[in-house]
Amino acid sequence: QQQVKQSPQSLIVQKGGISIINCAYENTAFDYFPWYQQFPGKGPALLIAIRPDVSEKKEGRFTISFNKSAKQFSLHIMDSQPGDSATYFCAASGGSNYKLTFGKGTLLTVNP
Amino acid sequence: NAGVMQNPRHLVRRRGQEARLRCSPMKGHSHVYWYRQLPEEGLKFMVYLQKENIIDESGMPKERFSAEFPKEGPSILRIQQVVRGDSAAYFCASVVDRGTDTQYFGPGTRLTVL
Numbered sequence: 001q002q003q004v005k006q007s008p009q010s011l012i013v014q015k016g017g018i019s020i021i022n023c024a025y026e027n028t029a030f031d032y033f034p035w036y037q038q039f040p041g042k043g044p045a046l047l048i049a050i051r052p053d054v055s056e057k058k059e060g061r062f063t064i065s066f067n068k069s070a071k072q073f074s075l076h077i078m079d080s081q082p083g084d085s086a087t088y089f090c091a092a093s094g095g096s097n098y099k100l101t102f103g104k105g106t107l108l109t110v111n112p
Numbered sequence: 113n114a115g116v117m118q119n120p121r122h123l124v125r126r127r128g129q130e131a132r133l134r135c136s137p138m139k140g141h142s143h144v145y146w147y148r149q150l151p152e153e154g155l156k157f158m159v160y161l162q163k164e165n166i167i168d169e170s171g172m173p174k175e176r177f178s179a180e181f182p183k184e185g186p187s188i189l190r191i192q193q194v195v196r197g198d199s200a201a202y203f204c205a206s207v208v209d210r211g212t213d214t215q216y217f218g219p220g221t222r223l224t225v226l
Contacts (some may be wrong), residue, residue: 001135004154006154022166034215036217041219042219043118043203043219043220044203045217046214046215046216049213053219064222069190093213096210097167097168098215099157099171100147100157100215101157102147102155102156103154104152104153105154
């Protein structure tokens with residue numbers, strides 16, 4: 001059972017454009033929603049995270065939008081750059097153990 | 113300030129051999145998680161440990177897999193009698209304490225079973 005569904009599977013954006021990646025979750029016990037960025041051959045690196053008490057969080061060019069009633073959250077990358085080309089994973093956790101449930105990832109390619 | 117360290121970075125084993133993967137958490141962190149990433153897949157939780165204690169092993173296969181985090185030294189993920197389906201990238205992540213949500217990931221160990 002896939003508890004976090006991520007789309008699209010891959011995304012191609014022109015430099016300067018906006019990249020949007022969407023995730024939906026099923027488990028209402030989730031209360032922490034991070035996004036990770038992973039480059040080939042590297043481990044995931046935390047990009048930005050949100051809790052359900054806010055609907056939006058912005059850090060630089062990266063914004064998370066969160067819709068608790070729809071059980072959806074999304075990552076927006078403004079002014080996308082070729083260096084942003086990577087795989088992005090959404091994740092969710094809840095409960096005392098905070099183990100992360102990941103989406104399947106989105107391969108983002110930003111063309112120069 | 114060293115991050116999470118994992119070794120080896122690449123490991124090749126023949127079917128039936130044992131694989132030992134090591135994870136040293138960030139300084140001051142006392143809890144580690146292990147995740148497995150199959151090709152074209154997201155990471156899947158395996159086990160959550162604190163020093164000398166397994167907190168949650170609900171993601172561990174029932175056979176051949178074990179994990180430990182001794183009082184001294186790195187956390188070890190051990191896979192006995194490896195099969196081709198064990199080929200994957202194995203990541204550990206550390207947190208400063210239980211109840212902390214931010215997990216810091218290591219670079220991973222890429223296991224190839226021939």
